[in-house]
Amino acid sequence: MATESKKDMETMTESQVKVEASAQAEDLSAAPARTLWGDAWKRLRKNKLAIFGAIWIIFMILVALTADLWVPQTLGSPTEADSTTMAQMSRLAPSAEHPFGTDTLGRDVLCRVIYGARISLAVGVLATAISTLIGLVMGALAAYYGGIWDTIIMRLADIFLAFPYTLFVIAMLAVIGSGIQNVFVAIGILGWPSIARVFRSAILSVKENDYVDAARAMGASDFRIIARHIFPNSVASIVVYATMNIGGAILTESALSYLGMGVVPPDPSWGIMIQDGQTYLATQPWLMLMPGLAILTTVLAFTLLGDGLRDALDVKMKDA
Amino acid sequence: MGKYILKRILQFIPVFLGVTLILFAMENIVPGDPIKLMAGEKKLDPQTEVTLRASYHLIETDDNGQPVYDESGNTIETPMWKRYVFYVSGLLHGDLGTSYQRSGQPVADILAQKYPYTIRLSICAILLEAIVGIGAGMVSAIKRYSFWDILVTLVTSILVAMPAFWFGMLLQLFFGIVLKDVTGGGFYLPISGAGGPNAEFNDWVYYILPAMTLAAVSTAYCARIMRSQLLEVLNQDYIRTARAKGLSRRDVIWHHALKNALIPVVTYIGIDFGAMMAGAILTETVFNWPGVGYETYRAITQRDWPIVLGSVTVIVVVVMVINLLVDVSYAFLDPRIRYGAGKNE
Numbered sequence: 256m257a258t259e260s261k262k263d264m265e266t267m268t269e270s271q272v273k274v275e276a277s278a279q280a281e282d283l284s285a286a287p288a289r290t291l292w293g294d295a296w297k298r299l300r301k302n303k304l305a306i307f308g309a310i311w312i313i314f315m316i317l318v319a320l321t322a323d324l325w326v327p328q329t330l331g332s333p334t335e336a337d338s339t340t341m342a343q344m345s346r347l348a349p350s351a352e353h354p355f356g357t358d359t360l361g362r363d364v365l366c367r368v369i370y371g372a373r374i375s376l377a378v379g380v381l382a383t384a385i386s387t388l389i390g391l392v393m394g395a396l397a398a399y400y401g402g403i404w405d406t407i408i409m410r411l412a413d414i415f416l417a418f419p420y421t422l423f424v425i426a427m428l429a430v431i432g433s434g435i436q437n438v439f440v441a442i443g444i445l446g447w448p449s450i451a452r453v454f455r456s457a458i459l460s461v462k463e464n465d466y467v468d469a470a471r472a473m474g475a476s477d478f479r480i481i482a483r484h485i486f487p488n489s490v491a492s493i494v495v496y497a498t499m500n501i502g503g504a505i506l507t508e509s510a511l512s513y514l515g516m517g518v519v520p521p522d523p524s525w526g527i528m529i530q531d532g533q534t535y536l537a538t539q540p541w542l543m544l545m546p547g548l549a550i551l552t553t554v555l556a557f558t559l560l561g562d563g564l565r566d567a568l569d570v571k572m573k574d575a
Numbered sequence: 576m577g578k579y580i581l582k583r584i585l586q587f588i589p590v591f592l593g594v595t596l597i598l599f600a601m602e603n604i605v606p607g608d609p610i611k612l613m614a615g616e617k618k619l620d621p622q623t624e625v626t627l628r629a630s631y632h633l634i635e636t637d638d639n640g641q642p643v644y645d646e647s648g649n650t651i652e653t654p655m656w657k658r659y660v661f662y663v664s665g666l667l668h669g670d671l672g673t674s675y676q677r678s679g680q681p682v683a684d685i686l687a688q689k690y691p692y693t694i695r696l697s698i699c700a701i702l703l704e705a706i707v708g709i710g711a712g713m714v715s716a717i718k719r720y721s722f723w724d725i726l727v728t729l730v731t732s733i734l735v736a737m738p739a740f741w742f743g744m745l746l747q748l749f750f751g752i753v754l755k756d757v758t759g760g761g762f763y764l765p766i767s768g769a770g771g772p773n774a775e776f777n778d779w780v781y782y783i784l785p786a787m788t789l790a791a792v793s794t795a796y797c798a799r800i801m802r803s804q805l806l807e808v809l810n811q812d813y814i815r816t817a818r819a820k821g822l823s824r825r826d827v828i829w830h831h832a833l834k835n836a837l838i839p840v841v842t843y844i845g846i847d848f849g850a851m852m853a854g855a856i857l858t859e860t861v862f863n864w865p866g867v868g869y870e871t872y873r874a875i876t877q878r879d880w881p882i883v884l885g886s887v888t889v890i891v892v893v894v895m896v897i898n899l900l901v902d903v904s905y906a907f908l909d910p911r912i913r914y915g916a917g918k919n920e
Binding site: 551559 | 586589594601605732736738744747748751752850853854860868875878883890895
């Protein structure tokens with residue numbers, strides 16, 4: 256049984272292995288030394304759970320990206336309801352025609368879950384990108400310049416972290432308004448302190464190295480030292496942290512949309528679908544089960560990949 | 576130690592000022608006039624409106640609380656910084672402010688009404704977390720790589736990846752609907768409409784599902800920390816020595832390993848208790864629980880900023896105090912830790 260699943264896993268990743276192998280071949284011609292990423296990939300490849308997570312993420316991305324090409328033709332529109340057939344189509348149980356059933360307005364639930372993946376993945380990636388960017392700049396300023404910069408930025412981080420997180424995001428959305436762009440911004444802006452802390456401690460440990468002194472002795476500018484010497488040596492921890500953060504951002508988006516503060520209907524967010532389904536928990540539970548499973552599997556995939564990357568890149572993290 | 580505690584308490588000040596300042600800025604950016612929102616459809620008589628604005632310090636007042644007029648007889652809007660000063664000085668006098676919309680109820684009264692629910696739920700959740708989390712982590716570490724270890728790892732990974740509100744609904748679905756014959760459907764949406772001290776709500780049964788929902792994610796983390804800590808401790812020399820001198824594995828685990836492995840777990844549980852005291856908007860929403868988190872959320876959607884400011888201020892202070900207590904108790908639990916001795920905090 257175990258060997259069988261291992262075999263499966265290997266065939267599944269065959270294409271990726273080939274891509275990586277050719278990339279490695281190019282690397283080898285340029286520099287005979289093994290790279291950090293090459294080594295990390297070798298370790299990651301052996302981690303079945305991480306590869307499984309990566310495959311699920313790639314699958315979700317492909318489905319979400321190609322949705323316009325095939326979903327409306329087979330499953331109908333994710334947002335528009337057909338008023339003529341609504342009465343007969345409302346809240347049908349899962350069947351061959353509608354694998355996940357239909358919702359109150361007669362829309363196919365699978366179709367909405369697929370389009371919901373677009374929103375969740377977009378929020379996860381973009382919000383993480385925003386927090387990472389702010390976090391990197393703040394962390395770099397704090398660690399590299401130290402002194403008063405460090406004090407101000409880290410106290411600011413303390414203030415942000417002292418807020419009850421969910422309430423803070425909701426208050427932020429009350430100020431800037433709901434809607435998907437504002438969800439990116441709110442989750443993104445409020446996520447910077449933890450990334451800044453990770454990057455700050457990464458820089459502090461790299462900064463002590465002799466090659467940084469050497470670069471400074473050669474007259475390199477601060478920006479060049481950070482960009483060329485410090486950043487590449489602390490990027491591993493950022494990659495791991497960002498991967499895990501995507502899952503967290505997806506969870507936050509679903510919670511906001513569930514509360515009615517996030518994505519605005521009729522856009523199909525998984526959180527909104529769960530909220531809609533809650534009313535019919537007793538009679539049509541699939542309405543809330545399916546989008547919930549979508550969130551669970553997606554977040555789990557990012558966590559597994561993040562764990563795998565952490566082990567493969569040998570990044571030390573504080574939490575268990 | 577005393578110096579360390581004093582230093583930590585002094586650090587509260589900038590955090591506290593920062594938090595209230597950010598909230599104040601938010602209140603001022605949000606569109607809509609609170610007094611007009613308060614009146615709703617009704618048209619306010621100008622004199623009442625002026626009195627109301629004066630009572631909320633929205634316009635400048637003299638020492639007797641009477642509105643001040645400029646040369647052309649108009650009221651003068653209080654600048655934001657001045658209202659902030661009023662707010663903070665009110666806080667220092669123990670005044671959390673007055674709600675805009677709950678017919679001028681003091682925020683402190685509203686919170687006093689809601690906090691018991693939050694505290695009771697938090698205590699249930701934290702007990703559940705400590706018992707299940709520590710137990711599962713111990714089993715997982717002692718029987719490493721066994722079926723039980725894999726089960727714990729699997730379940731914790733799933734719990735962490737689940738939206739908490741969805742988990743709450745799954746519990747309702749399972750206990751209230753699938754097991755309807757056993758539970759009599761009693762768990763399903765247990766306390767909708769509750770809010771007063773009615774007899775039904777005092778029933779301990781109604782705490783089970785919300786506490787499980789609230790505790791789910793942190794129980795998973797607690798089990799993971801317990802597992803990794805116990806494994807680390809079991810690898811240390813003094814454990815081998817204890818075994819070598821002939822103690823049974825059970826004795827070594829219970830009397831030697833557990834104490835040391837528990838220190839970080841207890842810290843985690845303490846900090847988590849602080850986080851729970853901040854209210855759990857999602858759990859409270861799913862179960863219609865009249866706690867602080869849901870009340871604050873409702874205040875945000877109703878633009879009732881005095882409640883938001885008051886409750887977030889209280890939450891932040893409560894969380895900071897609990898975190899400080901946790902850090903201090905850490906020094907007692909682990910004598911190797913000395914605060915204030917080194918240059919680090």
